[in-house]
Amino acid sequence: MNKYEVLYILQGDASDDAKTACADKFAALIAELGGTVTTVDKWGMRKFAYPINYKTEGYYVLMIFEAEPTVPAELERQMRNDENVVRFMVTKK
DSSP: OEEEEEEEEEETTSOHHHHHHHHHHHHHHHHHTTOEEEEEEEEEEEEEEEEETTEEEEEEEEEEEEEOTTHHHHHHHHHHHOTTEEEEEEEEO
């Protein structure tokens, strides 16, 4: 099992329930694929360095997890398909 971290940005204008549901959904996806989530750190609303899709701020979430090498590809696929995710980056620690 490898250690990974993913930093993703959710739509800033989404409701608090939608943001929490998104964070829980991605943590559950990793657990479902056989990984373990170490920490989920919700940074909250932050301003972007430059506008993204005409928006100037978003909700940042950092998640650290351990999983097999195939899990990050599936996580990225799920994040690409989620309309609440603005940007994401998965890195191996």
